[in-house]
Amino acid sequence: MKNVLQGNEAIARGAWEAGVTVAAAYPGTPSSEILAEIATYPEIYSEWSPNEKVALEVVAGAGYTGARAMACMKHVGMNVASDPFMTLSYTGVKGGVVVVVADDPYAHSSQNEQDSRNWARFAKVPMLEPGDAQECKDFTKIAFEISEKFDTPVLLKGTTRISHADSLVEEGPRKVPRTTLGLDPKDMPKMAMVPVNVRVRRKRIEERMRKLEAYADEFVYNKIELNDPKIGVIAAGAAYMFTKEVFPHYSYLKLGMIWPLPKKMIAEFFKKVKKVIIVEEMDPFLETEIKAMGYKIFHGKDVIPPMYELTPEIVERSLKGKTYKEPKVRVNPDDLPKRPPNLCAGCSHRGLFYALKKTGAFVFGDIGCYALPYAPPLQAVHANLCMGASVSLAYGAGKALGKEGLGKVCGVIGDSTFLHAGIPAVADTVYNKGYATTIICDNRTTGMTGLQEHPGTGFTIKGEPAHMIDYGELVRVLGVKHVRKVDPYRIKETTEVLKEEMARDEASVVITANGPCMLHRREKRKFEHPFYAIDGEGCRGCKACLELGCPAISWIEESGTTKDGKKRKGRSMINRLQCPGCGLCSQVCKFEAIVPGKA
Amino acid sequence: MDDKVTNILLSGVGGQGAILASNILAHVFVEAGYDVKKSEVHGMAQRGGDVTTHFRYGKKVYSPLIKYGDAHFLLAFELLEAYRYINYCRNDARIVINDQKILPPAVNLGQMKYPENIPGAFRKYFDGHVYVIKGQEMALKLGNAQAANVVLVGAFSNFFPEIKDALWKRALTDLLPKKIHELNVKAFDEGKKVLKG
Numbered sequence: 001m002k003n004v005l006q007g008n009e010a011i012a013r014g015a016w017e018a019g020v021t022v023a024a025a026y027p028g029t030p031s032s033e034i035l036a037e038i039a040t041y042p043e044i045y046s047e048w049s050p051n052e053k054v055a056l057e058v059v060a061g062a063g064y065t066g067a068r069a070m071a072c073m074k075h076v077g078m079n080v081a082s083d084p085f086m087t088l089s090y091t092g093v094k095g096g097v098v099v100v101v102a103d104d105p106y107a108h109s110s111q112n113e114q115d116s117r118n119w120a121r122f123a124k125v126p127m128l129e130p131g132d133a134q135e136c137k138d139f140t141k142i143a144f145e146i147s148e149k150f151d152t153p154v155l156l157k158g159t160t161r162i163s164h165a166d167s168l169v170e171e172g173p174r175k176v177p178r179t180t181l182g183l184d185p186k187d188m189p190k191m192a193m194v195p196v197n198v199r200v201r202r203k204r205i206e207e208r209m210r211k212l213e214a215y216a217d218e219f220v221y222n223k224i225e226l227n228d229p230k231i232g233v234i235a236a237g238a239a240y241m242f243t244k245e246v247f248p249h250y251s252y253l254k255l256g257m258i259w260p261l262p263k264k265m266i267a268e269f270f271k272k273v274k275k276v277i278i279v280e281e282m283d284p285f286l287e288t289e290i291k292a293m294g295y296k297i298f299h300g301k302d303v304i305p306p307m308y309e310l311t312p313e314i315v316e317r318s319l320k321g322k323t324y325k326e327p328k329v330r331v332n333p334d335d336l337p338k339r340p341p342n343l344c345a346g347c348s349h350r351g352l353f354y355a356l357k358k359t360g361a362f363v364f365g366d367i368g369c370y371a372l373p374y375a376p377p378l379q380a381v382h383a384n385l386c387m388g389a390s391v392s393l394a395y396g397a398g399k400a401l402g403k404e405g406l407g408k409v410c411g412v413i414g415d416s417t418f419l420h421a422g423i424p425a426v427a428d429t430v431y432n433k434g435y436a437t438t439i440i441c442d443n444r445t446t447g448m449t450g451l452q453e454h455p456g457t458g459f460t461i462k463g464e465p466a467h468m469i470d471y472g473e474l475v476r477v478l479g480v481k482h483v484r485k486v487d488p489y490r491i492k493e494t495t496e497v498l499k500e501e502m503a504r505d506e507a508s509v510v511i512t513a514n515g516p517c518m519l520h521r522r523e524k525r526k527f528e529h530p531f532y533a534i535d536g537e538g539c540r541g542c543k544a545c546l547e548l549g550c551p552a553i554s555w556i557e558e559s560g561t562t563k564d565g566k567k568r569k570g571r572s573m574i575n576r577l578q579c580p581g582c583g584l585c586s587q588v589c590k591f592e593a594i595v596p597g598k599a
Numbered sequence: 600m601d602d603k604v605t606n607i608l609l610s611g612v613g614g615q616g617a618i619l620a621s622n623i624l625a626h627v628f629v630e631a632g633y634d635v636k637k638s639e640v641h642g643m644a645q646r647g648g649d650v651t652t653h654f655r656y657g658k659k660v661y662s663p664l665i666k667y668g669d670a671h672f673l674l675a676f677e678l679l680e681a682y683r684y685i686n687y688c689r690n691d692a693r694i695v696i697n698d699q700k701i702l703p704p705a706v707n708l709g710q711m712k713y714p715e716n717i718p719g720a721f722r723k724y725f726d727g728h729v730y731v732i733k734g735q736e737m738a739l740k741l742g743n744a745q746a747a748n749v750v751l752v753g754a755f756s757n758f759f760p761e762i763k764d765a766l767w768k769r770a771l772t773d774l775l776p777k778k779i780h781e782l783n784v785k786a787f788d789e790g791k792k793v794l795k796g
């Protein structure tokens with residue numbers, strides 16, 4: 001029977017059908033749904049790991065016993081997992097190990113763009129690239145076969161338009177997992193990566209790559225589709241789908257396995273078609289390799305953009321050149337007000353960042369919802385780099401600035417991100433006598449990616465109760481002497497605490513308390529009032545409340561006078577349906593014109 | 600079945616239920632025997648940003664994205680989010696818009712104006728094919744403004760006379776929790792009536 005599945009759901013289904021028994025991930029768009037979906041299969045042990053490196057090691061350990069195991073991450077997660085990954089290529093596996101890495105070209109929801117195909121070449125492991133949900137499921141299953149047959153981890157590549165696209169999938173039964181599992185000290189030469197063994201395994205990798213190259217030529221999902229012999233396109237994944245859509249009459253070499261490449265098939269394709277075009281998203285990965293084989297191509301990155309996401313019209317425009325006919329422009333979208341993502345009405349980050357802005361400090365942010373106050377009107381995040389970097393950036397800047405920087409820098413990090421990569425940076429700040437203040441905004445969940453559990457929430461991915469890390473205790477053990485809790489919904493007190501801690505010539509940590517994510521169902525903060533309202537006659541139209549950037553507050557232009565006779569050009573308005581009653585706006589109003597509403 | 604692929608672009612603001620609407624479409628057109636593809640941007644878009652879903656059905660669909668300028672239908676849940684995608688529409692496109700304004704930050708801050716008379720702008724290019732539905736008002740009358748998306752789906756279903764109502768309603772009951780079945784079936788029926796008349 002066929003069902004409509006999202007690419008990520010299809011990967012999860014493929015893992016289940018392949019007989020996977022262990023799966024681990026750290027959430028990251030566009031990969032997060034895979035593990036959430038896997039967690040619904042009772043036959044698979046699944047977990048949110050604190051970061052991608054741990055997730056991959058958990059999976060590798062499971063694989064060494066003979067079990068089939070899968071790790072999932074977004075493209076930047078692979079950077080974190082790259083340390084175990086590069087050497088896992090040497091040890092190989094016993095049970096199949098598949099690593100799903102989902103790219104985000106155009107950085108819809110990321111801090112950069114990366115072409116993960118480069119990992120395959122770098123680590124010398126095979127990579128499969130599905131083009132729709134059916135292939136997501138099929139390729140996941142085949143990836144496990146390849147992994148066991150060639151003693152290698154296998155990469156499966158997703159992208160936003162594959163992972164987050166839904167299409168029909170034929171579902172199948174589950175393969176019975178291997179029951180004879182175990183660890184064997186006789187495997188030491190294979191698994192203990194000390195130099196003497198490394199050199200032997202290094203040779204095995206070369207042998208494996210040669211075998212995989214031969215396999216690529218027989219791989220049934222590398223396919224030549226002969227149509228018009230004048231032009232042949234080499235493409236994989238979403239790029240194939242877009243090109244096929246616009247130029248259905250061209251011939252195609254559709255690659256299902258993008259590393260290693262099927263050399264014989266490529267030779268055959270060049271013989272059968274007159275001109276070859278390579279269409280690929282981001283880097284000239286296929287182009288570089290195919291050119292290195294000695295072939296001349298008609299078009300590649302000379303016309304196809306090397307960055308951002310491809311779309312059908314970008315492929316069409318690039319290949320048609322001057323003959324491309326622009327669709328009718330009826331309005332210039334740049335003239336319309338944008339609708340960037342914003343902190344939710346009532347979000348605890350809003351109070352914290354408003355207070356931070358008051359301190360005048362340079363704020364090193366991190367990866368999560370608390371990067372959103374980068375946008376106007378708050379504009380209270382001044383830099384961010386990668387998971388966990390807020391802490392070390394602030395610390396490093398302080399080391400360079402010396403006493404001059406006291407009171408002027410801090411790092412802001414979320415609870416999940418802190419557990420992911422922030423802990424060593426706090427240890428460094430204490431150990432090497434830095435003064436940076438680390439602010440942990442604890443919203444009790446992994447917010448931005450869709451509310452996943454983590455080691456600080458007290459629950460596992462399957463909702464079972466688990467140990468809950470106490471951030472205060474944790475940082476005290478690291479050696480932080482000054483640990484303060486603040487209520488981010490009290491702007492004045494929060495500002496004072498932040499100023500005091502930032503002025504201190506010693507490491508300090510400030511933790512927000514009782515500020516769970518507004519989308520959280522289990523943990524809700526109870527606000528004193530159901531909502532707030534503008535006293536229409538008292539509002540002077542000073543716009544101070546608008547500086548909070550709350551989606552529930554808007555500005556109405558209408559000249560008039562207040563009840564005490566002051567002229568005004570307009571006034572604020574609170575949308576009662578959106579206002580959860582957090583009360584921040586009533587604290588910033590200097591004229592007591594924002595008052596509690598009655599239910 | 601001919602080779603034609605039909606392109607439906609859905610747009611709205613995070614939280615309006617545009618994604619549920621696209622799930623209903625997928626359910627219905629699969630049951631009707633078509634190949635379907637659907638693509639959306641998740642992640643940061645969940646936080647009050649604009650949300651678009653590309654939905655395509657036909658005998659065989661390759662691209663998960665609609666080509667710019669090639670949408671046969673625009674189903675928009677908010678006025679500005681309709682306008683933002685006006686260039687995506689073919690000249691012969693059918694436009695269904697929910698008559699609701701959700702103010703974006705620059706408008707809230709008084710820095711930019713919310714564009715006036717968006718339906719009028721659409722009528723200039725798609726005269727006779729622009730349908731403005733008071734989805735929120737109608738859903739509120741039924742008892743829950745949240746059902747506005749299904750009111751719109753009901754109105755939209757009129758463009759597909761070959762597909763029976765039962766198929767649409769089965770999608771609703773398959774996809775939604777039981778306690779809101781009745782409300783949403785009513786919302787669908789009300790929406791359906793609006794465009795018929």
